[in-house]
Amino acid sequence: EIFRRAWRQRNMGAANQDWTWAGNNQGNPRFMLNADLCLAFDIDAAPDCCTRIRQGGANPGEVFCVDPALNLNATELIGTIDECETSQAKRPEAFQAVTDFHVSLNNNQA
Numbered sequence: 712e713i714f715r716r717a718w719r720q721r722n723m724g725a726a727n728q729d730w731t732w733a734g735n736n737q738g739n740p741r742f743m744l745n746a747d748l749c750l751a752f753d754i755d756a757a758p759d760c761c762t763r764i765r766q767g768g769a770n771p772g773e774v775f776c777v778d779p780a781l782n783l784n785a786t787e788l789i790g791t792i793d794e795c796e797t798s799q800a801k802r803p804e805a806f807q808a809v810t811d812f813h814v815s816l817n818n819n820q821a
Contacts, residue, residue, distance in 0.1 A: 713743070713747065713750070713751050713762075713813070714751065714763075716732050716741075716762070717732070717761055717763040717764070718731065718732065718743055718748060718762040718763070719761050719776050719778065720758070720759060723758070729742045729744055730742060730743040730744070730745070730748055730762075748762065748795075749798060749805070750805045750806065750809045751797060751806060751810075752796065752798055753795065753796045753797065753798045753800070753801045753802075755801075756795075756796050756801075757793045757796070759793070760792075760793045760796075761775070761792050761793070761794055761795065762794070763775065763776075763794070764776060764792065764794045777792070
């Protein structure tokens with residue numbers, strides 16, 4: 712899930728800040744903790760980043776990084792949303808561990 716989904720911050724600046732899928736979640740909120748995402752991404756470098764800006768398809772990548780409740784047009788946001796950097800430079804051991812887990816098991820849940 713860490714690599715497969717586009718995660719955006721939820722409740723930014725609040726005590727209960729975490730991450731949620733950047734899609735509509737089909738009415739079922741999903742979340743990921745800071746402690747989980749920081750294994751793969753440098754979430755401190757750009758606090759308002761999105762973990763995966765997808766390219767191609769009918770929609771611009773930013774559409775996966777915008778809260779659907781905001782009713783914003785993603786095409787107007789192209790280039791305004793930063794993709795989170797990986798944690799490879801800041802936490803190489805953690806990045807390697809989560810990457811090894813994902814790749815070695817061909818694990819779609821990682």
